[in-house]
Amino acid sequence: MFSLLARSARAAVCAPTRVFARYRTQLAPKSVKYAKRYKGRIPIPTGGSTKGTTLAYGEWGIRIKSNGARITAKQLLTAEEVIKKKIKVIKGSKVYLRVFPDIPVCVKGNETRMGKGKGTFEYWATRVPIGRVLFEIGGAPIREELAREVLRQASDKLPTQMEFINRSSPPRLGNLLIYPPSPPKVDATVETTSSA
Numbered sequence: 001m002f003s004l005l006a007r008s009a010r011a012a013v014c015a016p017t018r019v020f021a022r023y024r025t026q027l028a029p030k031s032v033k034y035a036k037r038y039k040g041r042i043p044i045p046t047g048g049s050t051k052g053t054t055l056a057y058g059e060w061g062i063r064i065k066s067n068g069a070r071i072t073a074k075q076l077l078t079a080e081e082v083i084k085k086k087i088k089v090i091k092g093s094k095v096y097l098r099v100f101p102d103i104p105v106c107v108k109g110n111e112t113r114m115g116k117g118k119g120t121f122e123y124w125a126t127r128v129p130i131g132r133v134l135f136e137i138g139g140a141p142i143r144e145e146l147a148r149e150v151l152r153q154a155s156d157k158l159p160t161q162m163e164f165i166n167r168s169s170p171p172r173l174g175n176l177l178i179y180p181p182s183p184p185k186v187d188a189t190v191e192t193t194s195s196a
Contacts, residue, residue, distance in 0.1 A: 058138025
C-alpha cells in the first residue's frame with residue numbers, strides 16, 4: 001500500500017509541470033517539462049552538417065537566406081494559411097512544415113521594475129538557423145511559376161529573407177552553397193596506352 005502511494009507521488013513529481021491549453025489548429029507542444037525556458041541564442045551552423053537545408057518531402061520550398069531568426073507560431077501559421085489558400089485549387093497538393101515551435105517565450109510588462117522573477121508565458125517560438133528549410137509544397141505536380149508566387153507571398157509573412165529552392169538546389173552550410181565535386185577528368189590517350 002505504502003509503495004503504491006510512494007510511486008504515485010514520485011510520478012506526480014516527475015510529470016510535466018504544466019500543460020498549456022491548445023486547440024487542434026494551434027502550433028504548440030502537447031506538454032512540456034518546464035513552463036519557462038532560457039531565452040537562448042539562434043544556432044550558427046559551424047560544423048559540417050547540412051541537415052535540414054534541402055528538400056525532403058515536396059518539389060518546391062523556401063529556406064532562410066539571411067541571418068537566422070526566432071520565428072513565432074503565429075508567423076508560421078499565417079504563412080501556412082497563405083500557402084494552403086493559394087494551392088488548394090490543385091487536387092492532392094500538400095504543405096509540409098519542417099520546423100516546430102516548442103520554445104515558450106515569456107514576457108514582462110512594460111515599465112515593470114527589476115526583479116520579481118521571470119515574466120508570464122506569452123507565445124511559442126522556434127529558433128531557426130540560416131539555411132534551414134521552413135516550408136515545402138508538393139504531393140501533386142505544381143508549376144514552377146505558381147510555386148514561386150505562392151512561396152514568395154508566404155515568405156513576406158516571415159521576419160527574414162527567404163530563398164526559393166527545388167530538388168536540384170545544393171545544400172547550404174551557413175552562407176556557403178555546397179556543390180557536389182565534379183568527376184575527375186580522364187585523358188583518353190592515357191587510357192589507351194595503359195590498356196595496351
